[in-house]
Amino acid sequence: MFNRAGVLKEIKKNRWGYYYIIPGYMIFLFFSLVPMISAIRLSFFKANIVRESWNGIGNYVYIFNDMVFIKGIKNTIMYAILIVPSVIILSLFIASIIYPMSNRLQSLYRGVFYLPAVVGGVIISSVWVWIYHPIHGLLNSILQLLGFNPVLWLADSKIALISICITVLTWNTGTSIILYVAGIGGISKELYEAAYIDGSSHIYSFFKITIPLLKPVTVFILTTQLIAVFQIWEAIYMLTEGGPYYGTTSMVYYLYQTAFVSGKYGVASAQGMILLIIIVAVTLISLRVSKQIGEK
Amino acid sequence: MLKRILSAIIACILVVSFFTACSKKGETESTAAAKAETTAAEVTEAKNIKLKLFGYANTNWVNFEGYEFKTQNAGDVFSVIAEEFTKENPNVEIEAVAINAAGGGTQQLDTEIAAGNMPDVLEDNQMRASKYNGMGLIENIAAYITQEEKDDCLPGLLGNDVIWRLPLFVTPQCLVVNKSLFEKAGALDLLPKPDNREWTTDEFVKALKAVNKKNNAYSTMFWAKNQSGDATMFGFLWGFGAKFFEAGDYSKTVFNSPEAVEALNFMNGLVKDGLTAPAPVALTDDDMWAMWQDQKIAIAPGYPVLEKLAKEAKEPFEVYFVNYPHAAGKPNPAVTTFGEGVSVFKQTDKDKKDMAVKLAKYITGEKWAPALVNKGSAFSTRKSLSPKIQLTDEGKAVAGYMEKNGLMDFGANSPKYSDFRIKILNLMQQIYSGTKQPVDALKEFETEANKLLSE
Numbered sequence: 001m002f003n004r005a006g007v008l009k010e011i012k013k014n015r016w017g018y019y020y021i022i023p024g025y026m027i028f029l030f031f032s033l034v035p036m037i038s039a040i041r042l043s044f045f046k047a048n049i050v051r052e053s054w055n056g057i058g059n060y061v062y063i064f065n066d067m068v069f070i071k072g073i074k075n076t077i078m079y080a081i082l083i084v085p086s087v088i089i090l091s092l093f094i095a096s097i098i099y100p101m102s103n104r105l106q107s108l109y110r111g112v113f114y115l116p117a118v119v120g121g122v123i124i125s126s127v128w129v130w131i132y133h134p135i136h137g138l139l140n141s142i143l144q145l146l147g148f149n150p151v152l153w154l155a156d157s158k159i160a161l162i163s164i165c166i167t168v169l170t171w172n173t174g175t176s177i178i179l180y181v182a183g184i185g186g187i188s189k190e191l192y193e194a195a196y197i198d199g200s201s202h203i204y205s206f207f208k209i210t211i212p213l214l215k216p217v218t219v220f221i222l223t224t225q226l227i228a229v230f231q232i233w234e235a236i237y238m239l240t241e242g243g244p245y246y247g248t249t250s251m252v253y254y255l256y257q258t259a260f261v262s263g264k265y266g267v268a269s270a271q272g273m274i275l276l277i278i279i280v281a282v283t284l285i286s287l288r289v290s291k292q293i294g295e296k
Numbered sequence: 297m298l299k300r301i302l303s304a305i306i307a308c309i310l311v312v313s314f315f316t317a318c319s320k321k322g323e324t325e326s327t328a329a330a331k332a333e334t335t336a337a338e339v340t341e342a343k344n345i346k347l348k349l350f351g352y353a354n355t356n357w358v359n360f361e362g363y364e365f366k367t368q369n370a371g372d373v374f375s376v377i378a379e380e381f382t383k384e385n386p387n388v389e390i391e392a393v394a395i396n397a398a399g400g401g402t403q404q405l406d407t408e409i410a411a412g413n414m415p416d417v418l419e420d421n422q423m424r425a426s427k428y429n430g431m432g433l434i435e436n437i438a439a440y441i442t443q444e445e446k447d448d449c450l451p452g453l454l455g456n457d458v459i460w461r462l463p464l465f466v467t468p469q470c471l472v473v474n475k476s477l478f479e480k481a482g483a484l485d486l487l488p489k490p491d492n493r494e495w496t497t498d499e500f501v502k503a504l505k506a507v508n509k510k511n512n513a514y515s516t517m518f519w520a521k522n523q524s525g526d527a528t529m530f531g532f533l534w535g536f537g538a539k540f541f542e543a544g545d546y547s548k549t550v551f552n553s554p555e556a557v558e559a560l561n562f563m564n565g566l567v568k569d570g571l572t573a574p575a576p577v578a579l580t581d582d583d584m585w586a587m588w589q590d591q592k593i594a595i596a597p598g599y600p601v602l603e604k605l606a607k608e609a610k611e612p613f614e615v616y617f618v619n620y621p622h623a624a625g626k627p628n629p630a631v632t633t634f635g636e637g638v639s640v641f642k643q644t645d646k647d648k649k650d651m652a653v654k655l656a657k658y659i660t661g662e663k664w665a666p667a668l669v670n671k672g673s674a675f676s677t678r679k680s681l682s683p684k685i686q687l688t689d690e691g692k693a694v695a696g697y698m699e700k701n702g703l704m705d706f707g708a709n710s711p712k713y714s715d716f717r718i719k720i721l722n723l724m725q726q727i728y729s730g731t732k733q734p735v736d737a738l739k740e741f742e743t744e745a746n747k748l749l750s751e
Contacts, residue, residue, distance in 0.1 A: 049410040050431060134575035135514075135583070135592070155575035157729060241522050244577040244729035245722055260403045262715060265410070 043269035052266065059270035069271060071246050072254040073278070075161065079232050079250060080282075082165045083172065084225045088218060091173045095180030096206065110178055116171035125238035128167045132239065157247020160240050164248055167235045172228065176221045183217035184210060219290040223283055230279050251275050345651045346389045349378055350405060350415035352424075352636065353394040356601055356672045370394065373668070374419070381658050388651055395420065402427060402714055409433075415641050416652045419464065419659060422635045423527075423708045423717065429460045430711020435640040436460060440653045448680050452703070453635065461637035462660040463677035465669045468694050469528045469632040471620055472602040474513075476613035477594040481507045493618045493697050494628045497535065497562060500621035504571045507594040516595040517573035517584055518563065520724040523717050525581030527632050528597040529724070530706050531620025533559045534629035539706075540720075546710035548749055552742040558623065560734035564727050576728045600691050601673040617690045619697050630704040631697070635677065712749055719745045 011018065046055040063069045098109045116124050131138045132153035140150035153163045187210065195205045211218075233252045236242055242249035242257065249257075251271065259268035353371030360367045363376050371394020378390035393415070395404050402424045405415070414433075418425060428434055438459040446454055453463045478484050483506035488495040495503075504515035518529060533539075536559035542550045566572050573579065573593065587593045588602055589609045596602055603615045620629050638656040643649035658664065660677075666684035669676050675695065676685045687695065707713050723741045726732040732740070 048431070049406050050433065132578075134578045135573055135587070150574070152575045152578065154578040155729060157731070240578070243521060243725050245725040245731050247729070247731075260406060261718070263402075263406050263410075 039269045039272050042266055043273050045266045045269075047266040047269075048263045049265070055266060059267045060274075062267055063270050063274065068246050068249065068254060069251075072249045072251045075247075075249055076230055076232065076251045078161060079165060079168075080226060080229045082162070083168055083229045083232075084222065086165070086169055087172050087176050087225050088221055090169065091176035091221070092180050092211075092214070092218075094173070095177050095184060096210070098177070099181055099184045106181065110181060113177045114174035117174035119171070121168075121171055121234040122238060124171045125167055125235045128163075128170075128235075129239055132163055154240050155244060157244050160244065160248045164232075164235050164239055167239060168229075168232065172225065176225070179217050179221060180214065183214045187213050215290070215293075219287065222286050222290065226282050226286055227279055230275065230282065251278075344387055345648055346391070347416040347648070347652055347655060348391045348393065348413070349374055349417045349419070349655065350393045350395055350408070351377075351419035352421060353396050354636075354672060356604075357668060358671075360667055360671065371396075377659060377664055380663070381655055384658075385651070385654070388655075390655070416643065416648065417655050417659075418639045418641065420636060420639075422461065422637060423713050425461060425637065425639050426709055426711050427714040428641070429639070433641055434460045435642055435649065435652075437462075437640055437653050437656070440657075448678050450677050450679070453677050461639045462656050463635055463637045464660050464665060465672060465674035466633040466635040466677055467599050467601075467672065467674045468698050469531060469597065469599060469620075469634070470617045470694055471516075471531070472588075472596045472598045472600075473616040473618060474588075474591060474594050474596075474606070474613055475616045477507055477511055477513055477591060478503075478616075479614075481510045481594075483507055487616060488618050490693065493693055495618065495621050497621045497623050501566070501571070504566070504595070508571055511591075513592050513594050514573040514587075515571050515593070516566070516597070517579065517587065517593050518567065518576040518597070518724075518728070519579035519581055519584060520576045520721060520728055521578055521580045523721050525584065525598075526717055526720060526724075527634050527706065527708075528581070528599070529563075530632045530704060531597070531629050532563055534632075534704055535559065535620050535622040535626065536562065537623070537626050540716075541705065541707050541710070544705065546707055546712070546749065549716075549742060549745045551745070552738040556738055557734045560723075560727055560738070562623075564734065567728060577725050599673070600688075600694060603688055603690055604673050615690060617694050619701065628697070628701045630702045631694075632704045632706060633675075633698075634708065637677075710749075712751075715748055716745060719748065 042052070043059055044055060044057070045052040046058065047053075094109075094113065098106055101109070130136075134140065134150070134152060134155060137153065139153060143150055152159060154160045191209050191213075192205055195209060200208070231252050232250045233256065236248055236250055236253045237256070240248045242253050246254075252275065255268050255271045255275065258264050258271060351371065351374040353369075355370045357373045358367050358370060360373060360376070363373075366376050367373050374392040374394055378392040382388055382390055393408070405418075405420075405424075405428075408415070409428075418428070418434075425434070436458050438455070438457055441454070441459055441462075446456075449463060450466070453466070473487060475484070475487075478487060483503060486499070486503040486506050488499070507513065508515035519525065533556060536555045538551060538553055538556035538559045540549055540551050567574075567576060573583075573587070584593070584596055584598065585605070588596045588598070589605050591609070591611065591613060597620075600617070603617075606613050606615045619631070622628050638659050640649065640652045640656050643652060659668075662681060662684070665676065665678065666681055668674075669681075670684075670686050673688075673691065675687070675691075676682050707716060710716065719741055722744075723737050726737040726740075727734055731737075
């Protein structure tokens with residue numbers, strides 16, 4: 001039962017802690033919470049850059065009848081299916097190669113793999129624009145040198161979607177690699193020694209000791225990656241602008257187009273609310289599933 | 297106890313520093329505002345009108361004669377115009393803002409307006425500015441325009457009872473031929489003759505085949521990654537008799553027609569047959585600019601400014617302007633032009649409105665218009681300024697067939713045009729990517745476009 005006096009007493013007891021976090025919460029209040037509440041309000045209005053009028057649930061009805069928005073949801077799910085497992089597998093694989101190395105080499109590789117994350121998605125994407133370019137792109141030049149036909153990396157919607165996933169992987173894996181290296185470092189060496197004494201191979205130990213004990217790290221990476229991928233935007237903006245014919249449009253990219261190209265701020269806010277619900281739902285499901293796997 | 301006092305001091309510092317940080321700018325602004333008020337009070341008579349001038353950062357508008365150091369970057373010219381105007385009108389303060397419309401859209405200005413930073417005077421493309429006119433944000437300045445000024449403007453550009461923009465220049469869209477590449481391929485005789493500059497689609501295809509993939513160049517290129525330069529493609533559609541609207545009626549599109557199917561099949565056929573650069577959906581007009589200067593395309597759907605770029609290329613080459621081809625039995629296509637102009641946003645203060653109109657007239661007047669027109673290799677919209685416009689021989693040839701074939705009405709005056717062109721982009725992407733055949737894509741386009749136009 002809710003004990004008001006007890007809670008107040010607890011707050012009073014820890015009041016200095018609360019005072020310290022006031023600046024942080026103020027920033028959150030003004031730059032996150034207020035805009036979020038404003039977006040919820042705007043999602044019920046028909047709004048463009050200069051006018052707004054009450055529209056009830058009109059914007060929500062509109063977006064679910066909008067085939068491009070539905071396509072954006074499907075594409076976003078596809079991005080999540082392709083990118084999130086790839087990040088986990090790739091970063092775990094690289095981390096397990098890096099970890100046994102000397103400290104100096106380990107630091108070097110961690111830095112190298114983390115660098116793209118520091119550089120940022122827009123810069124990395126603009127480099128990939130030239131790598132994928134249909135006429136003077138690096139990839140097609142290599143293919144042609146090897147005697148293969150050039151590939152339309154960004155002009156065929158199915159290939160373009162995969163091309164974007166590859167681009168995103170180049171800056172998304174760095175953080176996960178660092179987390180996995182740290183996670184592997186936290187596993188007791190005695191467990192491996194005991195396993196080797198019992199005749200376990202490196203691969204068997206990896207699957208039976210490393211992976212299960214890295215579960216908290218994996219759950220964290222899974223959750224943060226899912227949230228990040230559901231907000232995928234810059235690679236699409238730079239590489240395909242959502243095309244060909246919305247073949248690579250994600251929910252957030254379409255939200256951007258709805259707001260800043262078409263000027264439909266009310267509709268864009270409604271799209272944002274749906275995105276919020278989806279992200280919360282997917283995060284809760286992933287946490288639940290991870291918990292169940294852990295219990296088993 | 298000491299620990300508690302220290303903690304209290306640290307907490308207070310944190311809280312106060314947060315609020316101080318937030319209010320720092322406010323204080324600075326207040327101080328600045330107070331200073332400005334004092335200064336303003338001293339010159340009450342002199343500085344009382346503040347205007348915001350927004351202008352499209354045209355990449356050709358750099359290095360203006362006499363202002364070379366001040367116009368190094370695209371968009372700088374608006375600051376210079378503001379400065380010069382202020383010299384003549386000391387009671388005005390102008391804030392000049394350059395708009396970057398990369399990608400062809402209106403994102404930057406939309407965001408500025410949504411944030412409450414409304415322009416007073418806007419210099420921009422007709423296709424984009426029409427959106428704000430449709431929203432009721434632009435003044436009708438017909439009362440400010442004299443009959444003499446109306447007569448001085450090219451027919452059909454100004455309007456009569458409703459004047460929402462003062463035209464600055466028009467740029468015709470044409471096929472720009474790299475004559476040097478045709479000469480190297482021994483195919484000069486396949487180009488239209490200089491006296492008419494017109495050709496059929498069959499003749500056009502024959503010419504493309506003669507130069508394609510020779511001298512390390514594609515015969516031509518289309519692009520449909522974004523809306524940039526989309527108007528350069530319309531000549532191909534009009535050459536088959538297709539059109540977007542019926543005689544100025546922008547309430548519904550008439551594009552879904554057998555003529556449009558034929559035109560789109562023709563364009564897509566060129567892509568499929570390898571007669572254009574590959575993958576139009578992954579290309580933009582930026583690629584065209586780069587490939588043109590590198591002599592990687594023999595015929596560019598473009599603008600007269602390509603002649604200037606050819607002269608400035610690493611290896612300069614000769615150019616030749618021709619009209620878009622027409623299907624057998626169809627008339628020569630009318631010329632697509634896009635124009636830029638200056639609009640005045642809605643004002644509540646009469647003095648400010650008068651001054652905004654004065655600034656709009658100043659930009660489109662004899663001091664700046666010829667310089668801006670010449671820098672962009674464009675055409676003047678005012679008869680009285682034509683003698684000051686330096687048209688090349690090729691430019692004069694375009695003016696000749698433009699007069700003969702007339703100007704194309706592709707709907708740029710429609711307030712919905714900026715959204716309508718997104719539908720055109722979707723249509724072209726569907727066709728080039730093979731997602732839909734022209735017949736089906738056109739049906740979908742008709743439904744979507746008419747829904748938009750009726751909203």
